Amino acid sequence: MNADLEEQEDELLALQSIFGSDEFLRDESKSAGECRVSVELPVGFNVLLKHDQTIRQYDVSFLPPLLLTFELPEDYPSSSPPSFTLTCSWLTQPQLTSLRDKLTDLYQATGGAVVLFSWIQFLREDALKHLDIHTLLELPTDESETPQTSRGKPDAERSDADEEESAPGSEPPDDQYHQVSSNPPLPPGGDAHGSDVTASETSESTDDSQGDCSSAADKSELPDSERQEEVRGIPPNKDQSYPGLSLTQSQMLLSRILIHDAEQRQKLFAGTPFDCAVCFSTWLGAECVQLHECGHIFCRACLGEFCKAQITEGNVRGVTCPQVGCPATPTPAQVKSLVGEELFYRYDRLLLQSTLDRMPDIAYCPRLSCGSAVILEKSSPAAMCSVCSFAFCVDCKKTYHGTSKCYEAPKVPEQTSEDPLAVPPQTEEGMIALLEDYTTASKWRRRLLENRYGRQTLLHTIEGRVSDRWKAVHTKPCPHCFFPIQKDGGCNHMICRWCHRMFNWE
Incomplete structure (x- = not known):
């Protein structure tokens, strides 16, 4: 094993120990792998999308990671840089091209040293600064999402498939993401190869788009390929769109950014x-x-x-x-x-x-077997249950009685020479004493009192008057809903149990 291979093995082992499996994946069959780089965002970072004269702006803390796929040639790092592909769903093709050129410059500045960790650190910490993105990322609109394929191969080397792919009138697929591929120049005397700048669709793109020696590592050979598409935040096809919703590509991208941000926020919260x-x-x-x-x-x-x-x-x-x-x-x-x-x-x-x-226009059906909610009409004192079809009076909750008045207490008959009924007591103390006598008396005593004063008088007149008098003395109406409330202790700060509003007992 030569020195280059030893340095490659040491570098890959170091990356495996530094990053977790969700960030770094190595292809054990060759010196290749991929790294998902999460860009560090400043506080107050916003994502903005303009669509149909509507501006949508959201504060985010995490963006979907950049996918750096690489393959190390045999003479890396002494002579050649890694072959790599940089993929991102929220950056444009020119922005990815600028990052690719910067990564190439970083390798040349090392003078033949390993560079993968430096690339990852640059993408994590300085990628946004390099692209002049500070606190606002404006997503491309659908009108501008028509990237074309620009190849660095000479015209003589362009295949027929390339001609068909870039022919005028050909439409790019629907679910696009941006990707750039870069291949290092060979040492003097070797064959010259250009660098590829590719805007492609999914991992199912044609082999011709990556068939030359400047293509990156074959992503189909990398493990967990399905999860790669999910991490990129790119829908593989239209079948994975939101059912029942008609979203544009820019709206889909914004949705996936927000979902990724929410998931990462929850993950950060769970570990704090x-x-x-x-x-x-x-x-x-x-x-x-x-x-x-x-x-x-x-x-x-x-x-x-x-x-x-x-x-x-x-x-x-x-x-x-x-x-x-x-x-x-x-x-x-x-x-x-x-x-x-x-x-x-x-x-x-x-x-x-x-x-x-708490809704004033809602009442309940008075039938014990029903009790359903009924919407009242302000112009009518009647209501009808939509469940059991029972018509009732809103005021007395009895069967609807038309224009006749609700129940009224019977009048106490006047004492006459022909009427054997006695006049009930006119004072409050007398009525209370009579009511207690009636409620605690034996069956024979009750019959005697009913014959003397009348059953209706005892059940309605005396009891009703005593109850009203007791409520007038011991309760106060709520100033908001006028429901009678009794104060049984505590301070004067009251809360109505009916309307749940606060008031002071005065």
Whole structure:
């Protein structure tokens, strides 16, 4: 084994030890491989897309990685640089060509030393600066996404397939990504070969586009080829587009950038330690939940127990952020993952019922066997259940009675010489005493009181008057919904259990 091969083996082993398998893949059958380089972005980096006079701009922290595929010739690094292909979905062909030329210059500056790690570091840290991209990346529109194939071979060496591929009127395929291939110049006296600058489609491109000696390593021989397309962020064909949506190529690219950014953010969150604001313990993000509205972070166990207690007690409006004074709520997906299927079904049902209760134009069917929600009409006192077709009065919740008034308490008959009924007590104390006597009396005593005062008088007049008097003394109406509320202790800061609004007891 000569010195070049030894340096190649040492370099590849070093790259394998530095980078994980998701970043660096080596082809064991030859001195070749590929590296996925994630570009470091500054704080406040934005991606912008202009489409149909609409500007869409998003703050991102991660972009899909650049794919650097290489093959080391036998005389690398002493005489020749690596043959490589640089692929990226969010850079244009001229930008990739500029990066390719810069990588070639970096090799020449080394004076025959290994250069792969320096290339990776350059792409990671300085690629955007080299392309004059600072805090904003403007994606190419669909009108500008028509890259053509520009080959560096002489006209005499161009094959018939090349002529057909670049013939006027030929349309590029739909799902495009940009790729540049570079091959090093041979030592003096060798055959001269130009460098290729290629804009191709998928890994199923024709062999003629990479058939000369300037092509990169055959990607079909690399392991995990299907995952390579996924990492590049490029749809292999139209069948992998979003069903039911008509998206342009630029919109598809923006969507994949945002999805990749969200996945990487979640991966970063899962490996970061956080302090739970409930138990004050330190947990990895994989064991925590972050509320999207407020950004507060709690461990999954504490937040789960808090949500379970609120749902079990029926206080679904209390399923909020445990931070004091924070009104933010977890998403339904977060609640479901915290409490499980059974409690989430109860939470979903009670939340819907609570929402309907707070709507002034919603009533419930009074039939005990139905109870469905009914939408009321402001111009009519009647309502009809759409489930059981029961028509009822909105005010008294009884069967609809037309223009006649709702139930009225019977009038107390006046005492006459011919009427044996006695006049009930006119004072509050007397009515309370009579009601207590009637409710606690024996069967014989009740019959005697009914014969003296009348059954309707005892059941409706006395009881209704006492109840109204008690509510007038011991309760106050809510200033917002006028629902009667009793104060049984505590401070004067009240919350109405009906409309859930706050007021002061005065």
